[in-house]
Amino acid sequence: MIPQAIFLDRDGTINFDYGYLGDASKVEILDGVIDGMLKLKEKFPGIIFIVISNQAGIARGLITMEQVRNVNSRIERLLSEKGITVSKFYHCPFHPEFSSEEDSKCRKPSPEMLFEAAGDFNLNLEKTYFIGDRHTDIESGLNAGTKTILLKSEIYPDEAEILNKKNAAPDYIANNFLEAADFIIGEANGGN
Numbered sequence: 329m330i331p332q333a334i335f336l337d338r339d340g341t342i343n344f345d346y347g348y349l350g351d352a353s354k355v356e357i358l359d360g361v362i363d364g365m366l367k368l369k370e371k372f373p374g375i376i377f378i379v380i381s382n383q384a385g386i387a388r389g390l391i392t393m394e395q396v397r398n399v400n401s402r403i404e405r406l407l408s409e410k411g412i413t414v415s416k417f418y419h420c421p422f423h424p425e426f427s428s429e430e431d432s433k434c435r436k437p438s439p440e441m442l443f444e445a446a447g448d449f450n451l452n453l454e455k456t457y458f459i460g461d462r463h464t465d466i467e468s469g470l471n472a473g474t475k476t477i478l479l480k481s482e483i484y485p486d487e488a489e490i491l492n493k494k495n496a497a498p499d500y501i502a503n504n505f506l507e508a509a510d511f512i513i514g515e516a517n518g519g520n
């Protein structure tokens with residue numbers, strides 16, 4: 329399968345997860361992300377990258393929308409310096425404890441942001457992957473019908489087990505982003 333798009337969680341997938349990151353100067357791109365994205369771009373020239381992020385720190389009053397946008401801009405710039413384009417950042421700023429149920433519907437594990445992106449970019453979600461470090465990323469992808477890759481995380485080591493208890497599983501569990509990219513390329517080559 330030639331993927332049309334790769335959906336990426338943001339914190340803990342692209343950049344180090346400090347928790348409610350509001351300071352753009354602290355953005356630190358994780359090992360393997362640049363190399364993995366470049367590899368995917370080289371293998372699949374038409375592929376697009378889309379960021380799908382929960383940012384409930386906004387609803388919690390811990391960070392502002394402007395800070396989230398500044399962090400996004402910095403990520404965008406650090407990647408574009410390496411020749412990688414992020415087509416769009418989607419983020420859900422709400423949380424059911426602080427926002428209405430209706431507003432909070434965008435929050436992963438809901439597939440809503442993925443559906444929105446699929447509409448915006450005319451994507452067949454079966455031809456996309458969602459890469460993330462949390463069980464909610466994988467559930468969101470499964471709910472939308474994407475392929476899913478869980479990145480192992482030192483901060484959240486129990487995600488595969490949490491999914492297992494829900495009888496859910498990602499298509500692949502990768503040690504890092506580069507391994508995730510290699511899995512996607514392997515699938516396109518008919519391997520795995």
Ligand SMILES: [Mg+2]
Pocket residue numbers: 337338339340341345460461462
């Ligand atoms: Mg994350």
